[in-house]
Amino acid sequence: MNLNDYRGVLVFVEQRSNEIQNVSLELLGKGRKIADELGVSLMAVLPGYEAKKHAKLLVEYGADKVILVDDKALEIFTTEPYTQALVKVINDEKPEVVLFGATSIGRDLAPRISARLQTGLTADCTSLEVDEDRMLLMTRPAFGGNIMATIVSPDHRPQMSTVRPGVMTKLERDATRKGEIVHVDMKFEKNSQYVEVISFEQETEEKMDIQESNVLISGGRGVGSAENFSLLYDLADELSGLVSASRAAVDSGWMDHDRQVGQTGKTVRPNLYLACGISGAIQHVAGMEEADLIIAINKDKGAPIFDVSDLGIVGDVHKVLPFVIEEIKKI
Numbered sequence: 001m002n003l004n005d006y007r008g009v010l011v012f013v014e015q016r017s018n019e020i021q022n023v024s025l026e027l028l029g030k031g032r033k034i035a036d037e038l039g040v041s042l043m044a045v046l047p048g049y050e051a052k053k054h055a056k057l058l059v060e061y062g063a064d065k066v067i068l069v070d071d072k073a074l075e076i077f078t079t080e081p082y083t084q085a086l087v088k089v090i091n092d093e094k095p096e097v098v099l100f101g102a103t104s105i106g107r108d109l110a111p112r113i114s115a116r117l118q119t120g121l122t123a124d125c126t127s128l129e130v131d132e133d134r135m136l137l138m139t140r141p142a143f144g145g146n147i148m149a150t151i152v153s154p155d156h157r158p159q160m161s162t163v164r165p166g167v168m169t170k171l172e173r174d175a176t177r178k179g180e181i182v183h184v185d186m187k188f189e190k191n192s193q194y195v196e197v198i199s200f201e202q203e204t205e206e207k208m209d210i211q212e213s214n215v216l217i218s219g220g221r222g223v224g225s226a227e228n229f230s231l232l233y234d235l236a237d238e239l240s241g242l243v244s245a246s247r248a249a250v251d252s253g254w255m256d257h258d259r260q261v262g263q264t265g266k267t268v269r270p271n272l273y274l275a276c277g278i279s280g281a282i283q284h285v286a287g288m289e290e291a292d293l294i295i296a297i298n299k300d301k302g303a304p305i306f307d308v309s310d311l312g313i314v315g316d317v318h319k320v321l322p323f324v325i326e327e328i329k330k331i
């Protein structure tokens, strides 16, 4: 393999129900920075059906070139057609770096593509940097979050990684940014549709993604029971936010796993993160420390959560929360 044949940074843009996912815009932000450091162009590949209306948005968020692969077979994500589309684009464009969101779709797709291209993949990255030899340094937590491992791919291209949603920052949208938009026609391999989509159910309001919410009211073991979470829901309603939880609360069956924040849950970056009865274990903090404003309520003044909080309230959640809700209602 001649490594010099590979140039450019390519971001896989994820759409669900024809809505661009936030993580893809975050990756365009990081991809822009990497592309500028390498002195190469940033490509965004968007597989979907009738998704071309989004192409301009991707340019406005940093892409130099948007590659649309528009086909009915790509309307709803299934692994095989998406894999074929991405493999074709990567083989045509030969980027040196390819980035995916570490979402359920990205985690399914990226390993298959890396296997077909016979290159490596670093999953679940929390940091990406370029070194003086143009090598991508891909960093991710390892050994239960006790160390951060930096992984490189010296002999293979492209260098591929999945990146956790919420850890990279998207650029300011800039309507004056200019970029090229191209269409790629796909000829899928015969019988490549191994999975037939029989029906599609839209997520309900209650299933809204905590990664998309600007306000999170998060509960831990200190909340005490599933019933006690009603206080957190009341406050979330007042602030137009969502309720999330620590792993201890999820393991106790008080909250769905898709609301878990942390190393084995989701990485979140809301404007406000209110931690109620959460101790602040390293694995929890890894998922919320990038929030703009962190407020903690804990009855133990030595709880580590206070070390990462902007504001701390030492007290019993069952007394503090009703007071806060009453005060907010007065505003």
Ligand code: FAD
Binding pocket: 144, 145, 219, 220, 221, 222, 223, 245, 246, 247, 248, 249, 260, 261, 262, 263, 264, 265, 266, 276, 277, 278, 279, 280, 281, 282, 283, 284, 287, 297, 298, 299, 300, 303, 315, 316, 317, 318
């Ligand atoms: P606890 O640690 O039990 O803390 C409860 C806190 O509530 C205490 O600080 C206590 O002082 C306070 N409290 C009690 N009663 C009240 C009250 N009435 N009012 C106010 N405060 C009160 N954890 C995650 O959250 N997310 C993860 O993704 C995650 N991944 C992990 C991955 C691995 C490999 C491992 C080993 C662990 C992981 N953990 C994760 C678990 C983590 O180590 C902690 O065990 C967990 O975060 C603790 O949850 P907690 O803070 O709710 O409970």
